[in-house]
Amino acid sequence: MTAPFSWIRPEPWGVHVVPADAWIDPGRAVDRALVTHGHADHARGGHGETIATPETLAIMKLRYRSGAEDENGEIPTKAVPVEYGETIRLPGGVDATYIPAGHVLGSAQILLEHVGERVVITGDYKRRPDPTCPPFEVTPCDIFITEATFGLPVFTHPPIEDEMAKLLKAREDHPEGSVLVGAYALGKAQRVIAELRAAGHTEPIYLHGAMEKMCRLYEEHGVNLGELKLVADHSKDDMRSSIIVAPPSALGDRWSRRLPDPVTAMASGWMRVRGRARQRNVQLPLIISDHADWNELTTTIAEVNPQETWITHGREEALLRWCQLNQRKARALALVGREDEDE
Ligand SMILES: [Zn+2]
Ligand SMILES: [Zn+2]
DSSP, rough: OOOOOEEEEEEETTEEGGGGGESSSSSSSOOOOOOOOOSSOOOOSSSSSEEEOOOOOHHHHHHHTTTTTTOOOOOOOOEEEOTTEEEETTTEEEEEEHHHHHSTOEEEEEEEETTTTEEOOOOOOOSSTTSSSOOOOOOOEEEEEEEEEEOOOOOOOOOOHHHHHHHHHHHHHOTSSEEEOOOOOOTTHHHHHHHHHHTTTOOOEEOGGHHHHHHHHHHHTTTOOOOEEGGGGGGTTTTEEEEEEEOGTTTTGGGGGGGEEEEEEEGGGGGGGGHHHTTOOSSEEEEOOSSSHHHHHHHHHHHHHSSSEEEEEOHHHHHHHHHHHHHHHEEOOOOOOOOTOOO
């Protein structure tokens, strides 16, 4: 008789599923990796076998091809696709089920079942509706391993409709100019575009070249982004009164000089922090996050109602304290290399 949950072991570079010798989102190359989603701090290259949703595998393939391979320049050798709701049997009698996490295209929580014990690893997640991916599903389990990127009570994300209204108003107020929105190339950019469409904005949206392939990949997976044009193919005059989406690094770059008098916006959960907006010279901060905010983190723990909550990447202390105050058993995992690249 082994101790309960001794088959699941958190290590600094990932969560080890011992009987299957598999790792969840490992930060180094392993023989068998279960990957929750395509952001670089979760999906690295060089694994012997990569098990992920077809969308995540497509994203990983695109990123490796475009030069974003891991530090050794390696790409995954064997890709095993798992659809949402599908369960695969791993060696050692462990079942893994991929469940929507609502974070970006293809993002999944992973439910692991072994000897009657259930563990859910959220990866990154949010609870708000997102036109680019299916919503997070609450999955009962014994151990719930949650992210805590915005794990402080100060982080409450406003309704996305408010942020879209600000963006559309800025465009209206600058008919001779343009609005340049900084947004990460995987997830945030496509969500902003899809939300603009949902808000009734039907004009062409202009893209920085670095955004094009990922937007096409989203479209190939059924996400409608409307009419997209490349900045490189157009003159300043063409782009007057338009919205332009670019990676955050392009905001203060020489590149932006080709745009007609741009108002600089940035879409990120961190725009809640005024200093961050100032640092980047952002005139129009848009608080748009693909992570759960404080209320969503705590509500989700209450809804999942696990025996134990393990907290990773981000601000673990406040959420740990909240669990203790609510008589919930919890611990912080010291996973390394979890960055906020997606925000
Ligand atoms: Zn992420
Ligand atoms: Zn993450």
